[in-house]
Amino acid sequence: MKKRTFVGGIHPPGNKVATVNKKIVAAEPPNNVFIPLIQHIGAPCHALVGVGDTVRVGQKIGDASAFVSAPVHASISGTVRSIVDIPGFGKCVEIENDGKNTLDPSIVHNPNPDSLTLDQLRQAVRNAGIVGMGGAAFPAHVKFNPLKDKPIEFLILNGSECEPYLTADHRVMLEYPDRILAGMKYIMKMLNCSKGYIGIEDNKMDAVEVMVELLLGTEEIQVVPLKAKYPQGSEKHLIYTCTGRVVPSGGLPMDVGVVVSNVSTAVAVADAVEKGMPLIERVVTVSGNGVKRPANYRVKIGTLISSLVEQSGGYNGRVGKIISGGPMMGRTLYSDKVPITKGTSGVLFLPNKEIANELPHSCVRCAKCVDACPMFLEPTTLYKNSDKEKWDTVERNNVLDCIECGSCSYVCPAKIPLTQYIRQAKEIVRSRQKSQAAKEAAAAKG
Amino acid sequence: METRIGRLVVSSSPHIKSSVTIETAMRDVLIALTPALIMAVYFFRFSALAVIVTCVTTAMVSEAVCQKVRGRPVTVKDGSAAITGLLLAFCLPPTIPVWIAAVGSASAIVLAKQFFGGLGHNVFNPALVGRAIILASWPAAATTFVLPLDGVTSATPLEIMKGAVQGSVPAAWSEAVAQLPSLGDMFIGNIGGSLGETSVLALLLGGIYLLYKGHIDWRIPGMFIGSVFLLTAAYGALTGKGIILYSLYHVFGGGLMLGAIFMATDWVTSPITKQGRILFGLGCGIFTVIIRLYGGYPEGVCYSILLMNCCTPLIDRLVKPRVYGRRKNA
Numbered sequence: 170m171k172k173r174t175f176v177g178g179i180h181p182p183g184n185k186v187a188t189v190n191k192k193i194v195a196a197e198p199p200n201n202v203f204i205p206l207i208q209h210i211g212a213p214c215h216a217l218v219g220v221g222d223t224v225r226v227g228q229k230i231g232d233a234s235a236f237v238s239a240p241v242h243a244s245i246s247g248t249v250r251s252i253v254d255i256p257g258f259g260k261c262v263e264i265e266n267d268g269k270n271t272l273d274p275s276i277v278h279n280p281n282p283d284s285l286t287l288d289q290l291r292q293a294v295r296n297a298g299i300v301g302m303g304g305a306a307f308p309a310h311v312k313f314n315p316l317k318d319k320p321i322e323f324l325i326l327n328g329s330e331c332e333p334y335l336t337a338d339h340r341v342m343l344e345y346p347d348r349i350l351a352g353m354k355y356i357m358k359m360l361n362c363s364k365g366y367i368g369i370e371d372n373k374m375d376a377v378e379v380m381v382e383l384l385l386g387t388e389e390i391q392v393v394p395l396k397a398k399y400p401q402g403s404e405k406h407l408i409y410t411c412t413g414r415v416v417p418s419g420g421l422p423m424d425v426g427v428v429v430s431n432v433s434t435a436v437a438v439a440d441a442v443e444k445g446m447p448l449i450e451r452v453v454t455v456s457g458n459g460v461k462r463p464a465n466y467r468v469k470i471g472t473l474i475s476s477l478v479e480q481s482g483g484y485n486g487r488v489g490k491i492i493s494g495g496p497m498m499g500r501t502l503y504s505d506k507v508p509i510t511k512g513t514s515g516v517l518f519l520p521n522k523e524i525a526n527e528l529p530h531s532c533v534r535c536a537k538c539v540d541a542c543p544m545f546l547e548p549t550t551l552y553k554n555s556d557k558e559k560w561d562t563v564e565r566n567n568v569l570d571c572i573e574c575g576s577c578s579y580v581c582p583a584k585i586p587l588t589q590y591i592r593q594a595k596e597i598v599r600s601r602q603k604s605q606a607a608k609e610a611a612a613a614k615g
Numbered sequence: 616m617e618t619r620i621g622r623l624v625v626s627s628s629p630h631i632k633s634s635v636t637i638e639t640a641m642r643d644v645l646i647a648l649t650p651a652l653i654m655a656v657y658f659f660r661f662s663a664l665a666v667i668v669t670c671v672t673t674a675m676v677s678e679a680v681c682q683k684v685r686g687r688p689v690t691v692k693d694g695s696a697a698i699t700g701l702l703l704a705f706c707l708p709p710t711i712p713v714w715i716a717a718v719g720s721a722s723a724i725v726l727a728k729q730f731f732g733g734l735g736h737n738v739f740n741p742a743l744v745g746r747a748i749i750l751a752s753w754p755a756a757a758t759t760f761v762l763p764l765d766g767v768t769s770a771t772p773l774e775i776m777k778g779a780v781q782g783s784v785p786a787a788w789s790e791a792v793a794q795l796p797s798l799g800d801m802f803i804g805n806i807g808g809s810l811g812e813t814s815v816l817a818l819l820l821g822g823i824y825l826l827y828k829g830h831i832d833w834r835i836p837g838m839f840i841g842s843v844f845l846l847t848a849a850y851g852a853l854t855g856k857g858i859i860l861y862s863l864y865h866v867f868g869g870g871l872m873l874g875a876i877f878m879a880t881d882w883v884t885s886p887i888t889k890q891g892r893i894l895f896g897l898g899c900g901i902f903t904v905i906i907r908l909y910g911g912y913p914e915g916v917c918y919s920i921l922l923m924n925c926c927t928p929l930i931d932r933l934v935k936p937r938v939y940g941r942r943k944n945a
Binding site for chain 2: 179181333405415416417418419420488489490491492496497498499500501502503504517519524525527530531532533534535536537539540543544545546547549550566567570573575576578579580581582583584586588589592
């Protein structure tokens with residue numbers, strides 16, 4: 170099979186060895202969970218339960234009326250102990266585990282899932298609280314509801330998992346390939362599209378083989394082996410690599426007739442449609458040299474990270490950084506007493522000594538950032554103009570097209586935090602655009 | 616089970632960085648220059664070594680003194696000053712008095728680098744500025760070349776060809792050809808010339824290493840050498856001097872390999888975009904050929920690169936890569 174790729178990008182060390190051959194194991198049932206009422210892009214949920222209420226597994230405990238939102242569910246059965254604010258995670262419903270794992274009566278198998286109409290399918294996805302599980306956590310029922318004037322031709326399942334360390338999607342592809350395909354078919358039905366791709370990086374050829382074997386004789390779904398290169402999993406680059414189409418600046422995949430979804434999301438869709446099971450657990454890679462026994466866990470949403478550390482044998486020396494997600498785009502956590510959410514694909518523990526702490530040198534114009542940028546921007550130019558607060562120039566140099574993949578910062582020999590400068594500049598340019606628009610609107614009125 | 620945890624660092628992603636630093640990159644350049652260094656010392660013996668040691672030491676000392684005076688951290692150990700010194704030595708004749716080499720090396724660092732603000736801020740390649748200053752100040756010393764090993768004064772291949780072109784001694788092209796060393800000797804470096812520029816083989820080895828390490832873009836040396844080859848081939852064809860052979864002498868002769876692989880590719884003074892580097896390499900090649908064929912000097916690599924250094928900010932301003940998802944002229 171021909172392996173495809175894109176222009177730009179970087180080759181960071183994979184660091185996946187620690188967990189790649191470890192089967193997904195169910196994490197021990199947590200004593201209590203903290204389920205955030207917002208785990209997605211969009212409107213936060215309001216709590217449907219109060220302190221002292223008894224809840225069951227799969228019971229909806231938070232919902233919102235807004236279209237772009239996703240309900241949240243109890244991942245264990247027990248008693249609501251509090252509704253607390255965890256900084257960075259918003260309001261969270263704390264449930265104490267009664268250890269009984271009582272299933273909510275609303276969860277029933279669907280004996281005939283193929284008979285569901287498109288709207289029923291979308292309703293099932295919405296009710297299950299499914300969001301994109303690759304990290305962005307965009308509500309799935311919104312994505313799977315194509316606009317009339319933007320028909321979808323291709324569904325691309327993202328199995329590239331280009332972030333170092335992470336192996337959750339890889340393990341899901343090896344262990345639940347049939348569930349992925351089942352979910353994929355429902356998604357394709359909702360999208361009314363007839364062609365699907367599964368993009369998998371070539372450092373996971375075992376997963377490619379498993380999928381190819383399962384798809385023998387199928388025309389409409391095709392496995393696309395991709396060269397392992399970061400950020401191959403970026404939506405825009407996956408679409409380009411699989412279909413050759415380029416998402417226009419400021420546009421969405423649907424503008425070129427494509428929807429991209431994570432492989433784990435497809436499994437969640439299959440569970441929701443066939444078993445009526447909401448998204449209450451997910452596969453999480455726990456890795457990094459700061460933890461004794463790296464592993465791939467199936468984790469109840471809301472489980473505290475500290476509980477996973479205990480199961481992994483505790484910390485290994487002094488941990489300097491805890492990262493939610495991958496090392497390239499993940500965000501650092503300020504504590505291990507924070508919950509796993511629907512979008513947490515991994516938790517990494519980096520020991521103190523692995524934390525780069527070099528003082529930046531001035532730019533030597535090596536242009537490694539320019540060569541690495543998969544969006545063909547000039548990170549060094551953006552950085553220099555941001556540093557001088559020349560926001561017009563920054564905007565003219567297309568700062569808003571940056572996908573914040575971090576490739577520029579990674580390659581910079583002068584160790585300039587380019588991505589950080591650009592991220593800040595994007596915020597400033599956006600707010601300037603907003604206030605400019607407001608001014609113009611006011612002027613038009615006056 | 617204790618889950619004690621120390622202070623956590625909260626920071627903006629990415630959380631990992633490549634192991635390449637300015638120091639390691641400069642070290643790679645020094646490694647890449649080593650084959651040429653060995654050939655220089657082999658062919659030109661002690662005189663080459665003396666010039667090299669003088670230039671490198673002077674460059675490093677000048678850098679340290681300048682940074683001390685400017686109240687800046689001393690960064691001599693990053694290796695950039697050593698590279699400037701070494702490259703300058705490579706484009707000087709082995710017989711040049713060491714004090715001249717020292718003056719050139721000091722001016723390269725002080726005038727061309729530190730006055731502009733140090734590494735990353737200079738407009739011109741410091742080593743080439745040093746060479747240009749020496750060439751302008753002590754033209755005789757800077758252009759007296761000797762043959763390898765025996766040290767007899769001799770004309771370089773480019774000087775021989777230039778003489779034939781301009782109708783001086785030797786008068787006829789055929790006579791010039793008879794005087795030219797074999798292409799094999801030129802490839803190995805067994806010819807008269809600046810001490811580090813003669814061995815095409817050694818320089819190519821270094822270039823391959825830098826390409827492999829990803830520190831230089833093939834576009835600059837590719838366009839530079841390619842355009843010199845094509846333009847001189849065309850000239851050779853039009854003037855009846857032969858095509859391939861004539862242009863190969865131009866490609867192997869003088870400082871083209873050294874300049875194209877190690878000087879024009881200087882990070883600080885070359886464009887940052889791929890398209891810009893193509894223009895840059897092309898410009899270097901065109902200027903080199905113009906100077907070699909129509910100028911007063913037999914060699915034009917140094918000035919052509921300096922000329923293109925001037926154009927780098929302009930090229931960077933005008934040549935922008937088309938951003939992903941944006942249309943042309945958008």
